[in-house]
Amino acid sequence: MTLGTPVEAVMDGREALLAVGMNGEPLPFRHGFPVRMIVPGLYGYVSACKWLRELRLTTFAAYDAYWVRRSWAQQAPVKTQSRIDTPRPFAEVTAGGVAVAGVAWALHRGIARVEVRVDAGPWRDARLGTADGDDTWRQWVWIWEAAPGGHTLEVRATDRTGAAQTGDRTGTVPDGATGWHAVTVRVRG
Numbered sequence: 001m002t003l004g005t006p007v008e009a010v011m012d013g014r015e016a017l018l019a020v021g022m023n024g025e026p027l028p029f030r031h032g033f034p035v036r037m038i039v040p041g042l043y044g045y046v047s048a049c050k051w052l053r054e055l056r057l058t059t060f061a062a063y064d065a066y067w068v069r070r071s072w073a074q075q076a077p078v079k080t081q082s083r084i085d086t087p088r089p090f091a092e093v094t095a096g097g098v099a100v101a102g103v104a105w106a107l108h109r110g111i112a113r114v115e116v117r118v119d120a121g122p123w124r125d126a127r128l129g130t131a132d133g134d135d136t137w138r139q140w141v142w143i144w145e146a147a148p149g150g151h152t153l154e155v156r157a158t159d160r161t162g163a164a165q166t167g168d169r170t171g172t173v174p175d176g177a178t179g180w181h182a183v184t185v186r187v188r189g
């Protein structure tokens with residue numbers, strides 16, 4: 001396994017780590033014991049080598065990256081994304097105030113805004129949780145006055161550069177999926 005990380009990302013002052021612990025304990029084996037890399041803002045296959053053995057200063061052209069040979073982009077910053085964690089897909093909820101909530105991330109840029117809409121109606125601002133910095137996920141919540149019937153909830157995030165998460169849907173290859181997360185639920189009267 002080889003993976004390539006841009007030197008600029010490691011050196012620009014963000015909290016790039018060689019991690020030996022997690023949650024106050026030695027790094028679990030499946031997360032890379034005894035030592036792994038973690039560079040905020042880049043997908044795992046360009047930044048998070050587990051069971052680290054060797055670091056080599058080279059160029060993107062001059063090394064053989066496992067996933068790049070398998071159609072993935074050579075460099076891949078994490079895209080601005082958001083997701084609905086509650087209610088769950090196809091959940092049954094009771095009419096009235098329903099907390100719609102989840103997380104959003106725009107690693108190293110920061111989340112400026114999260115919006116939710118119901119049945120492709122107007123976007124409504126969600127309330128954001130406290131930011132723990134720009135390199136962590138941001139919790140959000142929006143209270144929905146749910147009317148009986150079937151409804152589809154969608155979420156989108158905007159990062160602090162002003163760029164909104166695109167609604168265009170793409171798959172994960174070559175450099176991360178895009179699109180808005182949607183959850184369909186049933187509201188009991």
Ligand SMILES: Nc1nc2c(c(=O)[nH]1)N[C@H]1C(S)=C(S)[C@@H](COP(=O)(O)O)O[C@H]1N2
Pocket residue numbers: 001030031032043044045048049050051
């Ligand atoms: N040695 C090694 N490191 C690796 C990988 C791998 O296959 N081998 N996968 C990478 C990818 S794509 C991800 S998403 C993370 C997943 O590990 P985590 O859940 O501990 O972050 O490990 C990264 N580091």
Ligand SMILES: [Mo]
Pocket residue numbers: 043044045
């Ligand atoms: Mo990954």
